[in-house]
Amino acid sequence: MRMSEGVEWGLHCCVTLAWLEGEGPVSTARLAASFELPQAYLNKRLQALVRAGILSSTPGARGGFRLARPPERISLMDVVAAIEGTEDAFRCTEIRRKGSGAEAPDREYGRPCGISTAMRKAELAWRRELAAQTLADVIAGTPAAVADRTRRWFASERTPGG
Amino acid sequence: MRMSEGVEWGLHCCVTLAWLEGEGPVSTARLAASFELPQAYLNKRLQALVRAGILSSTPGARGGFRLARPPERISLMDVVAAIEGTEDAFRCTEIRRKGSGAEAPDREYGRPCGISTAMRKAELAWRRELAAQTLADVIAGTPAAVADRTRRWFASERTPGG
DNA sequence: GCTTTCTTACTCGGATACCTACTGTCCGAGTGGAATAGG
């Protein structure tokens, strides 16, 4: 089981956008340069965040992305769901009904099997923990020096062409 | 993010083996037939459970697998870790150090970034929930009729050739 | 009838192809900004 790398990118970009709030939209090119990531692929992931309503995109010259909501109202769960999707990692394929369980009465399968329930319970705990943490919490736990340096870097790298 | 299908197979097989405890080892062929799964691939996964010390394998004629420990001492986490591996789903690649963060003093990177910490915390909750549930708990939540029918099926399907 | 030997069929175990999904890249549509020409 492996989470898409785009989740890390999306989270870091959201934090960066929070630090740069009030300075206008930030383009994919600058964000990609900030983390040395492939620009086109990062853009693909940022689009997913836009579709999820986490970011808002501005087209045209000097366009880019910005946070659609204040960081306090963006949970890590929102970002993960936007990029990874909302499906559970564990997917019950109901193999209990195959073979030895084929002749069981349908009534017995009204309730999901205990394995599915247990796995879902664990994933629910995971989701709950992600939903409890917001971008604002992450930012609060980050030294101000990091935010300051990031802001300085983006201010100095204002040249569009790179 | 998608969990390997083998986790579901492994869990169901472990529960089945618990129900068949005391009736000698169960071969891959019979377990595969019980769930209509590809035999060779299921065997590959069962081998992983053996390596993890969850199952014990008996070679030779009338050989097969059995639980290495009582179900009370086998957590869902054990099975998941045996098949999926122990690595975290979220893997921090330290992109904060790239680009805009390249010139930061190394001292600032002594602590992991807040994003990594937050994601790890969520996965820890997931692991904790999985570790808290044992095979015995799953079995306790399953109707006895299911276990009985499974035992009957394996008793009637005793012919090795199928 | 009992013991020993041999055969045999079944088992596990690892090495080998296939296929989906994530990763990475490219090009086109659309838009805001800036330069420019006119009033």
Add this chain to the structure above:
DNA sequence: CCTATTCCACTCGGACAGTAGGTATCCGAGTAAGAAAGC
């Protein structure tokens, strides 16, 4: 000097290949059971 227009460069957005990891399969080594032969 101010305004309307035109052009343009930059942006997002979706469509197109490459690659890693999971899925599926096959074949060989090893072992216990069972049959057969000898005592």
